[in-house]
Amino acid sequence: MSGVQGALVHHGRSREIEGDVVALEPAMGDSTLLTVRVPSAVAAEIRPGRFFDILCRPDGSSDPLLRRPYSVFASDPARAELQFLVRPYGRGSAWLARRRRGDVLDLLGPLGNAYTLDPGARHLLMVAGGVGVAPLVLLAREAVASGRNVVFLLGAADASGLLAAGHLPSAVEYVVATDDGSKGHRGFVTDLVPDYVRWADQVFACGPEPMYRSLRNGLLPLRIGNRPRVQVSMEREMACGLGACLGCVVETKRGMRTSCVEGPVFDMDDVRW
Amino acid sequence: MTTMWKGPSRVPEPEDPPGPDLSVDLAPGNPRELRLTNPVIAASGCFGYGLEYAGVIDVQTLGAFVSKGITRRPRSGNPMPRIAETPAGMLNAIGLQNPGIAGLIRKYPRIWETWRVPAIVNISAESVEEYAEMAAILDEQPGIAGIEVNVSCPNVARGGYCFGWDPGMSAEVTAAVRAATTLPLLVKLSPGAVDIVSVALAVEEAGADAVSLINTLVGMAIDTRRRRPVLANATGGLSGPAIKPVALRMVYQVAGSVRIPVVGMGGISSTEDALEFLMAGASAIEIGTAIFVQPSLPLEVIAGLEVWMRAQGVENLGEVVGAAHPAGIPLRRSHAQVAS
Ligand SMILES: Cc1cc2nc3c(=O)[nH]c(=O)nc-3n(C[C@H](O)[C@H](O)[C@H](O)COP(=O)(O)OP(=O)(O)OC[C@H]3O[C@@H](n4cnc5c(N)ncnc54)[C@H](O)[C@@H]3O)c2cc1C
Ligand SMILES: Cc1cc2nc3c(=O)[nH]c(=O)nc-3n(C[C@H](O)[C@H](O)[C@H](O)COP(=O)(O)O)c2cc1C
Ligand code: FES
Numbered sequence: 001m002s003g004v005q006g007a008l009v010h011h012g013r014s015r016e017i018e019g020d021v022v023a024l025e026p027a028m029g030d031s032t033l034l035t036v037r038v039p040s041a042v043a044a045e046i047r048p049g050r051f052f053d054i055l056c057r058p059d060g061s062s063d064p065l066l067r068r069p070y071s072v073f074a075s076d077p078a079r080a081e082l083q084f085l086v087r088p089y090g091r092g093s094a095w096l097a098r099r100r101r102g103d104v105l106d107l108l109g110p111l112g113n114a115y116t117l118d119p120g121a122r123h124l125l126m127v128a129g130g131v132g133v134a135p136l137v138l139l140a141r142e143a144v145a146s147g148r149n150v151v152f153l154l155g156a157a158d159a160s161g162l163l164a165a166g167h168l169p170s171a172v173e174y175v176v177a178t179d180d181g182s183k184g185h186r187g188f189v190t191d192l193v194p195d196y197v198r199w200a201d202q203v204f205a206c207g208p209e210p211m212y213r214s215l216r217n218g219l220l221p222l223r224i225g226n227r228p229r230v231q232v233s234m235e236r237e238m239a240c241g242l243g244a245c246l247g248c249v250v251e252t253k254r255g256m257r258t259s260c261v262e263g264p265v266f267d268m269d270d271v272r273w
Numbered sequence: 274m275t276t277m278w279k280g281p282s283r284v285p286e287p288e289d290p291p292g293p294d295l296s297v298d299l300a301p302g303n304p305r306e307l308r309l310t311n312p313v314i315a316a317s318g319c320f321g322y323g324l325e326y327a328g329v330i331d332v333q334t335l336g337a338f339v340s341k342g343i344t345r346r347p348r349s350g351n352p353m354p355r356i357a358e359t360p361a362g363m364l365n366a367i368g369l370q371n372p373g374i375a376g377l378i379r380k381y382p383r384i385w386e387t388w389r390v391p392a393i394v395n396i397s398a399e400s401v402e403e404y405a406e407m408a409a410i411l412d413e414q415p416g417i418a419g420i421e422v423n424v425s426c427p428n429v430a431r432g433g434y435c436f437g438w439d440p441g442m443s444a445e446v447t448a449a450v451r452a453a454t455t456l457p458l459l460v461k462l463s464p465g466a467v468d469i470v471s472v473a474l475a476v477e478e479a480g481a482d483a484v485s486l487i488n489t490l491v492g493m494a495i496d497t498r499r500r501r502p503v504l505a506n507a508t509g510g511l512s513g514p515a516i517k518p519v520a521l522r523m524v525y526q527v528a529g530s531v532r533i534p535v536v537g538m539g540g541i542s543s544t545e546d547a548l549e550f551l552m553a554g555a556s557a558i559e560i561g562t563a564i565f566v567q568p569s570l571p572l573e574v575i576a577g578l579e580v581w582m583r584a585q586g587v588e589n590l591g592e593v594v595g596a597a598h599p600a601g602i603p604l605r606r607s608h609a610q611v612a613s
Contacts, residue, residue, distance in 0.1 A: 016329070063360060246370045
């Protein structure tokens with residue numbers, strides 16, 4: 001390593017805040033869409049890809065100890081509300097999904113960097129695996145609002161695990177894949193990517209790391225030079241969320257980078273796969 | 274609901290009655306002193322270089338903070354995964370990722386120099402000479418209030434046996450660092466020592482101004498699905514509430530023996546926890562893992578101690594230090610002595 005660590009990056013002030021749970025609704029299979037009221041200044045600082053580190057345990061308990069990162073699915077500064085899509089996985093997410101209206105959550109954030117839209121990019125391809133849809137839904141909304149064309153690809157195990165189309169702006173072309181073929185393409189979401197590579201000015205992905213590997217394998221032979229550029233959100237277990245513990249690093253061609261401050265969004269070509 | 278940080282802690286008004294005295298000197302035997310306005314310190318590896326938290330909490334209010342462990346040369350650290358959550362605790366095997374002492378000096382002292390909060394630099398090395406060399410470099414820097422020597426490191430000249438497990442090796446490091454700098458010197462003890470009290474006595478004899486303890490306990494976790502250790506490094510350091518009883522016992526034993534100030538840590542997550550360590554004999558405390566969970570916690574503990582002291586009629590924190598020892602602890606000069 002060069003020894004020079006990345007300069008401290010600030011994407012806006014993060015802080016410990018209280019959020020009131022105002023609604024919970026089932027969404028995307030067994031996941032829960034959680035609506036939280038926060039100070040409106042906080043909601044205004046949201047960019048697609050940024051996340052909050054949420055304390056997922058009752059007051060006075062030390063277990064599970066660490067906060068859990070959740071991407072912002074939607075933000076409404078006018079109503080001072082944020083939405084998170086929570087997939088039940090282990091103890092933290094299960095606790096979060098059991099919250100009730102009126103409960104108060106302890107959130108740290110907003111944290112991390114964001115996906116960036118190139119000013120000249122007209123055609124955007126978004127590739128989501130499972131709960132990885134969360135930051136891309138926010139990005140798709142923003143992209144459509146700025147007059148861009150979006151193709152949104154989503155993969156899930158079966159039809160019940162897909163996001164209802166109503167969550168996406170109607171101008172988005174929404175294409176799905178399921179492992180069992182119960183809806184859309186039978187197979188991986190990344191199988192669909194080659195059809196759009198030549199069309200896309202930029203690609204944005206969020207999902208598990210194996211999805212990124214197959215996305216990359218499919219893309220590399222089809223790209224012209226390094227076009228289209230690809231941004232991926234890297235999932236890491238995190239302790240501090242603020243660049244202090246160095247527990248969440250991603251190995252890049254420029255050295256170790258924290259995924260909580262210098263990520264979670266990285267250029268695919270910067271990451272050492 | 275835990276009270277969360279909503280802004281800088283209240284600035285005392287001129288008409289306020291004099292508040293209780295939370296100040297402490299961690300190097301009373303050293304002309305350079307290590308005076309803190311309160312006994313709450315952010316622990317090494319859990320607070321970056323201070324800047325990481327500067328936008329989130331009022332860092333200047335802390336008693337002090339300790340930097341991430343620095344080595345002679347830059348290190349890129351261990352492969353991932355580096356952390357794993359365990360019951361009421363966590364394992365870490367970061368592998369001392371740091372920019373090296375030259376990288377630290379290029380960037381931080383000129384920032385810390387402008388800060389009110391004392392910055393303590395934590396150093397790690399694999400030979401006695403390296404420790405001394407780093408101490409000599411730090412001695413000439415502005416903005417550095419003290420050095421914390423992490424002896425939980427393998428001694429390459431002794432086949433990788435940990436310095437901190439052996440009184441002789443710990444004393445050798447301490448003496449070499451002492452000879453290289455007049456800066457206040459904390460030696461951070463390893464809970465892996467066979468007899469931590471004899472290590473503490475040895476480093477006191479070798480010139481440490483204070484001891485801090487405990488560093489993490491070596492542990493591991495296994496992913497049964499993959500039939501492999503969770504951490505890429507297989508083993509890692511256990512920290513957090515899970516280690517508190519062990520840490521408290523060690524602080525109690527060490528404080529009962531040495532005459533230099535003791536800085537206690539290990540799982541502290543509340544004012545109550547901090548008081549336990551003070552009563553065990555710590556003159557000050559460090560908070561590590563709990564900061565990850567609640568960045569405002571150190572400020573809450575400072576405020577909590579003050580509230581507790583007022584309620585108990587305690588004017589000087591020195592009255593509480595070692596209170597849990599039935600026969601008292603050796604006299605130390607970390608707090609202004611009050612006539613009782
Ligand atoms: C930047 C970022 C954004 C995220 N956004 C979302 C989001 O919008 N919605 C959402 O539902 N989740 C999201 N996650 C994942 C989330 O933070 C938690 O990891 C997840 O909810 C599981 O936590 P848990 O406490 O339920 O599981 P745990 O109890 O932590 O999990 C049980 C076991 O599974 C392992 N494990 C935990 N998480 C994963 C994982 N993701 N992959 C593989 N193994 C794992 C753990 O090591 C543990 O051994 C995000 C993660 C990151 C880093
Ligand atoms: C992620 C992490 C990194 C750490 N890095 C260092 C280090 O570089 N040097 C050091 O002396 N101690 C290091 N420690 C140990 C802490 O400073 C502290 O001694 C220990 O974690 C116990 O306190 P806690 O339970 O409050 O965290 C680290 C701890 C953690 C959790
Ligand atoms: S989670 Fe601590 S550095 Fe990223």
